[in-house]
Amino acid sequence: MAEHAGRRCCLGWDFSTQQVKVVAVDAELNVFYEDSVHFDRDLLEFGTQGGVHVHEDGLTVTSPVLMWVQALDIILEKMKASGFDFSQVLALSGAGQQHGSVYWKAGASQVLASLSPDLLLHEQLQPSRTLLRVPPSGISPWDVMPPGDAGKACFSISDCPVWMDSSTTAQCRQLEATVGGAQALSCLTGSRAYERFTGNQIAKLYQQNPEAYSHTERISLVSSFAASLFLGSHSPIDYSDGSGMNLLRIQDKVWSQACLGACAPHLEEKLGLPVPSCSVVGAISSYFVQRYGFPPGCKVVAFTGDNPASLAGMRLEEGDIAVSLGTSDTLFLWLQEPTPTLEGHIFCNPVDPQHYMALLCFKNGSLMREKIRDELASSSWSEFSKALQSTEMGNCGNLGFYFDVMEITPEIIGRHRFSAENHECLRRRFWPPEEHLTTETSCRPCSWNRCALFRGCEVSPKSQISCCPNPRSVSGKRPSEFIRGICIVKINYVLFSKRSTRPSSSGMPYLSRGS
Ligand SMILES: Nc1ncnc2c1ncn2[C@@H]1O[C@H](COP(=O)(O)OP(=O)(O)O)[C@@H](O)[C@H]1O
Ligand SMILES: O=C(CO)[C@@H](O)[C@H](O)COP(=O)(O)O
Known part of the structure:
Protein backbone atom coordinates (compact mmCIF):
# COMPACT_ATOMS: atom_id res chain seq x y z
CA MET A 1 0.00 0.00 0.00
CA ALA A 2 1.33 3.47 -0.83
CA GLU A 3 2.72 5.47 2.10
CA HIS A 4 0.09 8.16 1.61
CA ALA A 5 -2.80 5.81 2.29
CA GLY A 6 -5.04 6.41 5.29
CA ARG A 7 -3.94 9.97 6.15
CA ARG A 8 -6.71 12.50 6.77
CA CYS A 9 -6.06 15.46 4.52
CA CYS A 10 -7.23 18.32 2.36
CA LEU A 11 -6.50 18.68 -1.35
CA GLY A 12 -5.39 21.92 -2.99
CA TRP A 13 -5.67 22.35 -6.76
CA ASP A 14 -4.12 24.90 -9.08
CA PHE A 15 -5.40 25.42 -12.62
CA SER A 16 -2.70 27.77 -13.86
CA THR A 17 -1.51 28.85 -17.29
CA GLN A 18 0.87 25.99 -18.01
CA GLN A 19 -0.33 23.16 -15.83
CA VAL A 20 -2.80 21.68 -13.36
CA LYS A 21 -1.25 20.83 -10.02
CA VAL A 22 -2.43 19.15 -6.84
CA VAL A 23 -1.13 18.91 -3.29
CA ALA A 24 -2.42 16.84 -0.38
CA VAL A 25 -1.88 18.42 3.03
CA ASP A 26 -2.30 16.51 6.30
CA ALA A 27 -3.56 17.77 9.68
CA GLU A 28 -0.04 19.00 10.57
CA LEU A 29 0.10 20.93 7.28
CA ASN A 30 2.68 18.54 5.81
CA VAL A 31 2.46 18.22 2.04
CA PHE A 32 2.65 14.47 1.49
CA TYR A 33 1.49 14.15 -2.11
CA GLU A 34 1.94 16.39 -5.11
CA ASP A 35 1.57 16.00 -8.81
CA SER A 36 1.05 18.03 -11.95
CA VAL A 37 0.03 17.73 -15.57
CA HIS A 38 1.87 20.03 -17.95
CA PHE A 39 -0.33 21.00 -20.88
CA ASP A 40 2.37 21.35 -23.57
CA ARG A 41 4.19 18.15 -22.58
CA ASP A 42 1.40 15.86 -21.36
CA LEU A 43 -1.50 16.89 -23.60
CA LEU A 44 0.24 17.24 -26.95
CA GLU A 45 -2.97 16.85 -28.92
CA PHE A 46 -4.11 20.34 -27.90
CA GLY A 47 -1.01 21.89 -29.47
CA THR A 48 -0.56 24.65 -26.92
CA GLN A 49 2.61 26.63 -26.33
CA GLY A 50 2.99 27.72 -22.74
CA GLY A 51 -0.55 26.37 -22.18
CA VAL A 52 -2.16 28.74 -24.69
CA HIS A 53 -2.90 29.38 -28.35
CA VAL A 54 -1.83 32.80 -29.60
CA HIS A 55 -4.09 33.63 -32.55
CA GLU A 56 -3.04 35.18 -35.86
CA ASP A 57 -3.80 38.75 -34.75
CA GLY A 58 -1.16 38.35 -32.02
CA LEU A 59 -3.64 39.75 -29.51
CA THR A 60 -6.18 36.99 -28.98
CA VAL A 61 -4.97 34.30 -26.59
CA THR A 62 -7.07 31.29 -25.63
CA SER A 63 -6.84 27.86 -24.01
CA PRO A 64 -9.01 24.83 -24.78
CA VAL A 65 -11.45 24.23 -21.95
CA LEU A 66 -11.32 20.48 -22.54
CA MET A 67 -7.56 20.49 -21.97
CA TRP A 68 -8.18 21.65 -18.41
CA VAL A 69 -10.81 18.95 -17.88
CA GLN A 70 -8.59 16.26 -19.35
CA ALA A 71 -5.66 17.38 -17.16
CA LEU A 72 -7.87 16.87 -14.10
CA ASP A 73 -8.87 13.41 -15.34
CA ILE A 74 -5.20 12.48 -15.79
CA ILE A 75 -4.13 13.62 -12.31
CA LEU A 76 -7.04 11.87 -10.60
CA GLU A 77 -6.32 8.64 -12.48
CA LYS A 78 -2.64 8.88 -11.52
CA MET A 79 -3.58 9.40 -7.87
CA LYS A 80 -5.88 6.41 -7.98
CA ALA A 81 -3.21 4.25 -9.63
CA SER A 82 -0.69 5.28 -6.94
CA GLY A 83 -3.04 4.08 -4.17
CA PHE A 84 -4.01 7.53 -2.95
CA ASP A 85 -6.70 7.08 -0.29
CA PHE A 86 -9.44 9.49 -1.38
CA SER A 87 -11.68 8.36 1.51
CA GLN A 88 -9.51 10.48 3.83
CA VAL A 89 -10.07 13.76 1.99
CA LEU A 90 -12.06 16.02 4.32
CA ALA A 91 -12.18 19.07 2.07
CA LEU A 92 -10.72 20.48 -1.10
CA SER A 93 -10.26 23.89 -2.61
CA GLY A 94 -8.09 25.50 -5.21
CA ALA A 95 -6.99 28.31 -7.43
CA GLY A 96 -7.13 29.22 -11.08
CA GLN A 97 -5.27 31.57 -13.38
CA GLN A 98 -7.16 34.82 -13.04
CA HIS A 99 -9.52 36.49 -15.56
CA GLY A 100 -9.98 33.48 -17.92
CA SER A 101 -13.61 32.59 -18.62
CA VAL A 102 -15.54 29.42 -19.36
CA TYR A 103 -18.92 29.47 -21.14
CA TRP A 104 -21.25 26.65 -20.06
CA LYS A 105 -23.88 25.81 -22.67
CA ALA A 106 -27.57 25.48 -21.82
CA GLY A 107 -28.08 21.99 -20.40
CA ALA A 108 -24.59 21.76 -18.90
CA SER A 109 -25.90 21.80 -15.34
CA GLN A 110 -27.91 18.61 -16.01
CA VAL A 111 -24.84 16.90 -17.45
CA LEU A 112 -22.74 17.98 -14.44
CA ALA A 113 -25.34 16.63 -12.05
CA SER A 114 -25.67 13.23 -13.71
CA LEU A 115 -22.13 12.22 -14.60
CA SER A 116 -21.54 8.51 -14.99
CA PRO A 117 -18.72 7.19 -12.75
CA ASP A 118 -17.80 4.75 -15.54
CA LEU A 119 -16.46 7.49 -17.78
CA LEU A 120 -13.86 10.19 -17.51
CA LEU A 121 -15.03 13.78 -17.11
CA HIS A 122 -13.82 14.96 -20.50
CA GLU A 123 -15.63 12.10 -22.21
CA GLN A 124 -18.91 13.36 -20.84
CA LEU A 125 -18.52 17.12 -20.93
CA GLN A 126 -17.61 17.34 -24.61
CA PRO A 127 -18.53 13.93 -26.05
CA SER A 128 -18.59 15.12 -29.66
CA ARG A 129 -14.88 15.88 -29.43
CA THR A 130 -14.13 12.60 -27.73
CA LEU A 131 -15.72 10.74 -30.59
CA LEU A 132 -13.13 12.20 -32.95
CA ARG A 133 -10.32 10.64 -30.96
CA VAL A 134 -9.29 7.02 -30.76
CA PRO A 135 -9.50 5.99 -27.12
CA PRO A 136 -6.28 4.41 -25.75
CA SER A 137 -8.10 1.18 -24.87
CA GLY A 138 -9.20 0.74 -28.46
CA ILE A 139 -12.84 0.56 -27.33
CA SER A 140 -15.05 2.92 -29.25
CA PRO A 141 -16.67 5.48 -27.01
CA TRP A 142 -19.88 4.62 -28.88
CA ASP A 143 -19.84 1.35 -26.94
CA VAL A 144 -20.13 3.12 -23.63
CA MET A 145 -21.99 6.25 -24.58
CA PRO A 146 -25.61 6.12 -25.81
CA PRO A 147 -25.59 7.64 -29.34
CA GLY A 148 -28.26 10.11 -28.23
CA ASP A 149 -25.75 11.71 -25.91
CA ALA A 150 -23.23 12.43 -28.63
CA GLY A 151 -22.87 16.15 -29.30
CA LYS A 152 -24.26 17.19 -25.91
CA ALA A 153 -21.37 19.53 -25.55
CA CYS A 154 -21.30 21.45 -22.30
CA PHE A 155 -19.46 24.50 -23.58
CA SER A 156 -20.69 27.26 -25.91
CA ILE A 157 -17.13 27.94 -27.03
CA SER A 158 -14.30 25.44 -26.83
CA ASP A 159 -11.44 27.97 -26.63
CA CYS A 160 -11.55 30.21 -23.59
CA PRO A 161 -10.04 33.68 -23.45
CA VAL A 162 -7.26 33.80 -20.85
CA TRP A 163 -5.30 36.47 -18.98
CA MET A 164 -2.71 36.88 -21.76
CA ASP A 165 -5.37 38.12 -24.19
CA SER A 166 -5.16 41.78 -25.15
CA SER A 167 -7.73 41.93 -27.94
CA THR A 168 -10.48 43.88 -26.19
CA THR A 169 -9.25 47.49 -26.29
CA ALA A 170 -12.49 48.66 -27.98
CA GLN A 171 -14.62 47.02 -25.28
CA CYS A 172 -12.41 48.56 -22.56
CA ARG A 173 -12.93 52.06 -23.90
CA GLN A 174 -16.71 51.43 -24.16
CA LEU A 175 -16.89 50.25 -20.56
CA GLU A 176 -14.89 53.21 -19.22
CA ALA A 177 -17.01 55.65 -21.20
CA THR A 178 -20.22 54.13 -19.77
CA VAL A 179 -19.21 54.63 -16.14
CA GLY A 180 -17.62 58.07 -16.48
CA GLY A 181 -14.01 57.30 -17.31
CA ALA A 182 -11.10 55.12 -16.34
CA GLN A 183 -10.69 56.51 -12.81
CA ALA A 184 -14.42 56.16 -12.11
CA LEU A 185 -14.26 52.51 -13.20
CA SER A 186 -11.21 51.98 -11.00
CA CYS A 187 -12.97 53.48 -7.97
CA LEU A 188 -15.93 51.20 -8.60
CA THR A 189 -14.25 47.91 -9.53
CA GLY A 190 -10.64 48.36 -8.31
CA SER A 191 -9.10 48.64 -11.78
CA ARG A 192 -9.41 50.76 -14.90
CA ALA A 193 -10.50 48.63 -17.87
CA TYR A 194 -7.88 46.04 -18.70
CA GLU A 195 -8.07 43.92 -21.84
CA ARG A 196 -7.73 40.64 -19.97
CA PHE A 197 -10.44 41.45 -17.42
CA THR A 198 -13.41 39.18 -17.87
CA GLY A 199 -16.17 41.78 -18.37
CA ASN A 200 -14.39 43.06 -21.46
CA GLN A 201 -13.89 39.51 -22.73
CA ILE A 202 -17.59 38.77 -22.26
CA ALA A 203 -18.48 41.99 -24.12
CA LYS A 204 -16.27 40.89 -27.03
CA LEU A 205 -17.86 37.45 -27.15
CA TYR A 206 -21.36 38.96 -27.07
CA GLN A 207 -20.50 41.38 -29.90
CA GLN A 208 -18.70 38.87 -32.11
CA ASN A 209 -20.64 35.69 -31.39
CA PRO A 210 -24.08 36.62 -30.04
CA GLU A 211 -25.39 33.11 -30.73
CA ALA A 212 -22.80 31.47 -28.50
CA TYR A 213 -23.51 34.08 -25.84
CA SER A 214 -27.25 33.50 -25.94
CA HIS A 215 -26.77 29.71 -25.66
CA THR A 216 -24.66 30.20 -22.53
CA GLU A 217 -26.40 29.31 -19.25
CA ARG A 218 -23.48 30.22 -17.00
CA ILE A 219 -20.15 32.02 -17.21
CA SER A 220 -17.42 30.84 -14.83
CA LEU A 221 -13.93 32.07 -14.10
CA VAL A 222 -11.26 29.37 -14.37
CA SER A 223 -11.40 29.08 -10.57
CA SER A 224 -15.17 28.67 -10.28
CA PHE A 225 -15.16 26.38 -13.35
CA ALA A 226 -12.73 24.03 -11.59
CA ALA A 227 -14.83 24.11 -8.41
CA SER A 228 -17.92 23.33 -10.51
CA LEU A 229 -16.33 20.12 -11.77
CA PHE A 230 -15.92 18.87 -8.18
CA LEU A 231 -19.30 20.17 -7.07
CA GLY A 232 -21.32 18.72 -9.93
CA SER A 233 -23.12 22.05 -10.30
CA HIS A 234 -22.23 25.65 -11.08
CA SER A 235 -20.01 27.00 -8.32
CA PRO A 236 -20.28 30.70 -7.50
CA ILE A 237 -17.55 33.20 -8.30
CA ASP A 238 -15.74 34.37 -5.14
CA TYR A 239 -15.24 38.05 -4.28
CA SER A 240 -11.50 38.02 -4.70
CA ASP A 241 -11.25 36.46 -8.17
CA GLY A 242 -14.48 38.29 -9.10
CA SER A 243 -12.56 41.55 -8.60
CA GLY A 244 -10.56 40.75 -11.75
CA MET A 245 -13.54 41.21 -14.04
CA ASN A 246 -14.19 45.00 -14.08
CA LEU A 247 -17.73 44.05 -13.00
CA LEU A 248 -17.73 43.73 -9.19
CA ARG A 249 -18.15 46.71 -6.88
CA ILE A 250 -15.26 46.01 -4.55
CA GLN A 251 -16.66 48.05 -1.64
CA ASP A 252 -20.08 46.40 -1.34
CA LYS A 253 -19.28 43.16 -3.20
CA VAL A 254 -22.19 43.13 -5.62
CA TRP A 255 -22.17 43.22 -9.41
CA SER A 256 -22.24 46.76 -10.80
CA GLN A 257 -25.41 47.09 -12.84
CA ALA A 258 -23.78 49.84 -14.93
CA CYS A 259 -20.85 47.58 -15.83
CA LEU A 260 -23.00 44.52 -16.48
CA GLY A 261 -25.26 46.56 -18.76
CA ALA A 262 -22.27 47.94 -20.67
CA CYS A 263 -20.91 44.44 -21.37
CA ALA A 264 -23.83 42.21 -22.35
CA PRO A 265 -27.55 41.61 -21.70
CA HIS A 266 -28.79 39.16 -19.03
CA LEU A 267 -25.29 38.97 -17.64
CA GLU A 268 -26.22 38.89 -13.96
CA GLU A 269 -28.14 35.64 -14.34
CA LYS A 270 -25.24 34.07 -16.25
CA LEU A 271 -22.76 35.02 -13.50
CA GLY A 272 -24.76 34.04 -10.40
CA LEU A 273 -24.26 35.71 -7.02
CA PRO A 274 -20.66 36.21 -5.85
CA VAL A 275 -19.66 34.73 -2.46
CA PRO A 276 -16.89 35.30 0.13
CA SER A 277 -13.71 33.47 -0.86
CA CYS A 278 -13.76 31.24 2.25
CA SER A 279 -17.31 29.94 1.61
CA VAL A 280 -18.04 26.25 1.62
CA VAL A 281 -19.92 25.97 -1.66
CA GLY A 282 -21.17 22.42 -1.13
CA ALA A 283 -20.24 18.76 -0.87
CA ILE A 284 -18.35 16.84 -3.53
CA SER A 285 -20.50 15.36 -6.29
CA SER A 286 -21.48 11.71 -6.30
CA TYR A 287 -19.31 11.19 -9.42
CA PHE A 288 -16.14 11.59 -7.32
CA VAL A 289 -17.56 9.51 -4.48
CA GLN A 290 -18.34 6.62 -6.79
CA ARG A 291 -15.38 6.77 -9.16
CA TYR A 292 -12.57 7.67 -6.74
CA GLY A 293 -13.93 6.93 -3.26
CA PHE A 294 -14.11 10.46 -1.83
CA PRO A 295 -16.30 10.55 1.31
CA PRO A 296 -19.78 11.96 0.50
CA GLY A 297 -19.28 14.73 3.11
CA CYS A 298 -16.04 16.03 1.53
CA LYS A 299 -16.43 19.81 1.47
CA VAL A 300 -15.73 21.94 -1.56
CA VAL A 301 -14.49 25.39 -0.50
CA ALA A 302 -14.81 28.17 -3.08
CA PHE A 303 -11.87 28.26 -5.49
CA THR A 304 -10.26 31.66 -6.05
CA GLY A 305 -7.66 33.34 -8.26
CA ASP A 306 -4.11 32.04 -8.02
CA ASN A 307 -2.74 35.34 -6.72
CA PRO A 308 -5.38 35.76 -3.97
CA ALA A 309 -4.78 32.10 -3.08
CA SER A 310 -1.07 32.86 -2.74
CA LEU A 311 -1.78 35.81 -0.46
CA ALA A 312 -3.83 33.50 1.75
CA GLY A 313 -1.42 30.57 1.53
CA MET A 314 1.64 32.63 2.41
CA ARG A 315 -0.21 34.14 5.36
CA LEU A 316 0.79 37.65 4.36
CA GLU A 317 0.31 40.36 6.92
CA GLU A 318 -0.11 44.03 6.37
CA GLY A 319 3.25 45.52 5.37
CA ASP A 320 4.52 42.32 3.72
CA ILE A 321 5.02 42.34 -0.02
CA ALA A 322 5.02 39.06 -1.93
CA VAL A 323 6.62 38.54 -5.31
CA SER A 324 5.50 35.54 -7.30
CA LEU A 325 7.44 34.37 -10.34
CA GLY A 326 5.39 32.10 -12.57
CA THR A 327 4.16 32.36 -16.14
CA SER A 328 3.22 35.87 -15.06
CA ASP A 329 5.23 37.77 -12.49
CA THR A 330 3.09 39.38 -9.85
CA LEU A 331 3.57 41.53 -6.81
CA PHE A 332 0.86 41.66 -4.19
CA LEU A 333 0.18 42.93 -0.72
CA TRP A 334 -2.54 43.14 1.91
CA LEU A 335 -4.32 46.50 2.14
CA GLN A 336 -6.82 47.79 4.67
CA GLU A 337 -8.02 50.75 2.67
CA PRO A 338 -8.26 50.62 -1.11
CA THR A 339 -6.82 53.50 -3.12
CA PRO A 340 -7.75 52.58 -6.69
CA THR A 341 -5.71 54.41 -9.33
CA LEU A 342 -5.05 53.99 -13.04
CA GLU A 343 -2.13 51.61 -12.51
CA GLY A 344 -2.46 48.12 -11.04
CA HIS A 345 -5.39 46.46 -9.34
CA ILE A 346 -7.26 46.36 -6.06
CA PHE A 347 -9.00 43.06 -5.32
CA CYS A 348 -11.23 42.05 -2.42
CA ASN A 349 -9.09 40.30 0.17
CA PRO A 350 -9.57 36.49 0.08
CA VAL A 351 -9.05 36.09 3.85
CA ASP A 352 -10.83 39.09 5.38
CA PRO A 353 -13.76 40.40 3.31
CA GLN A 354 -13.46 43.80 5.03
CA HIS A 355 -9.97 44.24 3.63
CA TYR A 356 -8.34 44.34 0.18
CA MET A 357 -5.24 43.29 -1.70
CA ALA A 358 -3.24 45.25 -4.27
CA LEU A 359 -1.74 43.47 -7.25
CA LEU A 360 0.57 44.26 -10.13
CA CYS A 361 0.89 41.80 -12.97
CA PHE A 362 3.69 41.52 -15.54
N1 LIG B 1 15.26 27.03 -11.98
C1 LIG B 1 14.39 27.92 -12.45
N2 LIG B 1 14.67 29.24 -12.42
C2 LIG B 1 13.79 30.14 -12.91
N3 LIG B 1 12.57 29.79 -13.45
C3 LIG B 1 12.25 28.50 -13.49
C4 LIG B 1 13.11 27.49 -12.99
N4 LIG B 1 12.49 26.28 -13.14
C5 LIG B 1 11.30 26.52 -13.73
N5 LIG B 1 11.15 27.85 -13.96
C6 LIG B 1 10.00 28.53 -14.63
O1 LIG B 1 8.82 28.40 -13.88
C7 LIG B 1 7.72 28.50 -14.77
C8 LIG B 1 6.55 27.76 -14.18
O2 LIG B 1 6.17 28.39 -12.99
P1 LIG B 1 4.77 28.07 -12.35
O3 LIG B 1 4.52 29.08 -11.30
O4 LIG B 1 4.71 26.62 -11.96
O5 LIG B 1 3.82 28.30 -13.60
P2 LIG B 1 2.29 28.63 -13.67
O6 LIG B 1 2.21 30.07 -14.05
O7 LIG B 1 1.77 27.73 -14.75
O8 LIG B 1 1.72 28.37 -12.30
C9 LIG B 1 8.18 27.93 -16.08
O9 LIG B 1 7.76 28.74 -17.17
C10 LIG B 1 9.71 27.90 -15.96
O10 LIG B 1 10.31 28.72 -16.93
O1 LIG C 1 -3.39 38.04 -14.86
C1 LIG C 1 -2.89 37.69 -13.82
C2 LIG C 1 -3.13 38.42 -12.55
O2 LIG C 1 -3.89 39.59 -12.75
C3 LIG C 1 -2.00 36.45 -13.80
O3 LIG C 1 -1.18 36.43 -12.66
C4 LIG C 1 -2.82 35.19 -13.92
O4 LIG C 1 -3.47 34.92 -12.70
C5 LIG C 1 -1.96 34.03 -14.42
O5 LIG C 1 -1.30 33.35 -13.39
P1 LIG C 1 -0.10 32.28 -13.62
O6 LIG C 1 -0.58 31.21 -14.49
O7 LIG C 1 1.08 33.03 -14.16
O8 LIG C 1 0.18 31.75 -12.25
Missing part, protein backbone atom coordinates in the same frame (compact mmCIF):
# COMPACT_ATOMS: atom_id res chain seq x y z
CA LYS A 363 3.26 39.47 -18.69
CA ASN A 364 6.94 39.02 -19.58
CA GLY A 365 7.61 36.58 -16.75
CA SER A 366 8.92 33.02 -16.91
CA LEU A 367 8.42 32.62 -20.65
CA MET A 368 10.60 35.69 -21.24
CA ARG A 369 13.22 34.35 -18.82
CA GLU A 370 13.10 31.00 -20.61
CA LYS A 371 13.86 32.75 -23.92
CA ILE A 372 16.86 34.57 -22.45
CA ARG A 373 17.98 31.31 -20.87
CA ASP A 374 17.74 29.56 -24.26
CA GLU A 375 19.55 32.37 -26.08
CA LEU A 376 22.36 32.92 -23.60
CA ALA A 377 22.58 30.05 -21.14
CA SER A 378 22.41 26.90 -23.30
CA SER A 379 18.77 26.33 -22.28
CA SER A 380 19.88 25.43 -18.78
CA TRP A 381 18.69 27.02 -15.56
CA SER A 382 21.90 26.01 -13.81
CA GLU A 383 23.96 27.75 -16.53
CA PHE A 384 21.65 30.72 -16.14
CA SER A 385 22.23 30.79 -12.38
CA LYS A 386 25.98 30.31 -12.75
CA ALA A 387 26.21 33.26 -15.15
CA LEU A 388 24.20 35.40 -12.77
CA GLN A 389 26.44 34.54 -9.86
CA SER A 390 29.50 35.51 -11.90
CA THR A 391 28.39 39.11 -12.39
CA GLU A 392 28.61 41.93 -9.94
CA MET A 393 25.44 42.72 -8.01
CA GLY A 394 23.67 45.63 -9.66
CA ASN A 395 25.49 44.96 -12.91
CA CYS A 396 27.61 48.14 -12.53
CA GLY A 397 24.53 50.26 -13.13
CA ASN A 398 23.70 48.73 -16.51
CA LEU A 399 19.99 48.16 -16.82
CA GLY A 400 17.93 46.12 -19.26
CA PHE A 401 14.22 45.75 -19.98
CA TYR A 402 13.04 42.66 -21.83
CA PHE A 403 9.47 42.85 -23.07
CA ASP A 404 8.96 40.57 -26.08
CA VAL A 405 5.17 40.80 -25.69
CA MET A 406 3.31 44.01 -24.88
CA GLU A 407 3.78 44.46 -21.13
CA ILE A 408 0.89 45.27 -18.80
CA THR A 409 2.77 47.48 -16.36
CA PRO A 410 3.96 49.65 -18.08
CA GLU A 411 2.45 49.25 -21.56
CA ILE A 412 5.68 48.83 -23.47
CA ILE A 413 7.22 46.35 -25.90
CA GLY A 414 10.80 45.62 -26.97
CA ARG A 415 14.20 45.00 -25.45
CA HIS A 416 15.93 48.10 -24.12
CA ARG A 417 19.34 48.31 -22.48
CA PHE A 418 20.86 51.31 -20.76
CA SER A 419 24.38 51.90 -19.48
CA ALA A 420 25.11 53.30 -16.04
CA GLU A 421 25.52 56.67 -17.77
CA ASN A 422 21.94 56.33 -19.05
CA HIS A 423 22.91 55.74 -22.70
CA GLU A 424 20.80 53.27 -24.62
CA CYS A 425 22.97 50.34 -25.75
CA LEU A 426 21.46 49.35 -29.04
CA ARG A 427 23.98 46.68 -29.93
CA ARG A 428 23.87 43.56 -27.88
CA ARG A 429 27.48 42.65 -28.47
CA PHE A 430 28.65 45.42 -26.17
CA TRP A 431 27.36 43.40 -23.26
CA PRO A 432 28.61 39.99 -22.21
CA PRO A 433 25.83 37.39 -21.93
CA GLU A 434 25.93 37.28 -18.12
CA GLU A 435 25.08 40.94 -17.96
CA HIS A 436 21.93 40.40 -19.97
CA LEU A 437 20.84 37.80 -17.49
CA THR A 438 21.54 40.06 -14.56
CA THR A 439 19.59 42.94 -16.03
CA GLU A 440 16.72 40.64 -16.98
CA THR A 441 16.30 39.59 -13.38
CA SER A 442 17.03 42.92 -11.77
CA CYS A 443 15.09 45.53 -13.73
CA ARG A 444 11.74 44.12 -12.65
CA PRO A 445 12.29 44.75 -8.92
CA CYS A 446 12.78 48.47 -9.66
CA SER A 447 9.39 48.50 -11.28
CA TRP A 448 7.90 46.52 -8.37
CA ASN A 449 9.26 49.02 -5.93
CA ARG A 450 7.93 52.03 -7.80
CA CYS A 451 4.52 50.50 -8.33
CA ALA A 452 4.14 49.19 -4.77
CA LEU A 453 4.70 52.64 -3.44
CA PHE A 454 2.20 53.99 -5.96
CA ARG A 455 -0.39 51.69 -4.47
CA GLY A 456 -0.14 53.48 -1.14
CA CYS A 457 1.68 50.56 0.44
CA GLU A 458 3.30 51.63 3.68
CA VAL A 459 6.73 50.12 3.95
CA SER A 460 7.84 50.09 7.55
CA PRO A 461 10.95 48.68 9.23
CA LYS A 462 8.87 45.54 9.92
CA SER A 463 8.04 45.04 6.25
CA GLN A 464 9.24 41.88 4.59
CA ILE A 465 9.89 41.07 0.99
CA SER A 466 9.09 37.41 0.53
CA CYS A 467 10.86 36.21 -2.57
CA CYS A 468 10.33 32.51 -2.76
CA PRO A 469 9.52 29.93 -5.35
CA ASN A 470 6.09 30.62 -6.65
CA PRO A 471 3.96 29.54 -3.71
CA ARG A 472 1.57 28.04 -6.19
CA SER A 473 4.28 25.88 -7.68
CA VAL A 474 3.95 22.34 -6.59
CA SER A 475 5.32 20.51 -9.58
CA GLY A 476 8.42 19.98 -7.48
CA LYS A 477 10.54 18.78 -10.36
CA ARG A 478 13.44 21.13 -9.66
CA PRO A 479 12.73 22.80 -6.35
CA SER A 480 16.30 23.66 -5.49
CA GLU A 481 17.04 25.22 -8.87
CA PHE A 482 13.81 27.08 -8.72
CA ILE A 483 14.62 28.51 -5.32
CA ARG A 484 18.09 29.56 -6.51
CA GLY A 485 16.61 31.37 -9.49
CA ILE A 486 14.24 33.31 -7.31
CA CYS A 487 16.78 34.11 -4.60
CA ILE A 488 18.86 35.99 -7.11
CA VAL A 489 15.99 38.33 -7.60
CA LYS A 490 15.79 38.79 -3.86
CA ILE A 491 19.42 39.79 -3.61
CA ASN A 492 19.13 42.19 -6.50
CA TYR A 493 16.07 43.73 -4.98
CA VAL A 494 17.87 44.45 -1.75
CA LEU A 495 20.74 45.89 -3.71
CA PHE A 496 18.59 48.17 -5.76
CA SER A 497 16.73 49.44 -2.70
CA LYS A 498 19.98 50.35 -1.01
CA ARG A 499 21.49 52.01 -4.02
CA SER A 500 18.44 54.03 -4.93
CA THR A 501 18.68 57.73 -4.37
CA ARG A 502 14.98 58.36 -4.85
CA PRO A 503 13.40 59.65 -1.64
CA SER A 504 10.57 57.12 -1.94
CA SER A 505 12.84 54.14 -1.52
CA SER A 506 16.11 55.26 0.01
CA GLY A 507 17.11 53.82 3.32
CA MET A 508 14.21 51.40 3.59
CA PRO A 509 15.25 48.28 5.43
CA TYR A 510 13.99 45.45 3.24
CA LEU A 511 14.43 42.13 4.94
CA SER A 512 13.80 38.78 3.39
CA ARG A 513 11.88 36.22 5.35
CA GLY A 514 14.83 33.89 5.36
CA SER A 515 17.40 36.35 6.64
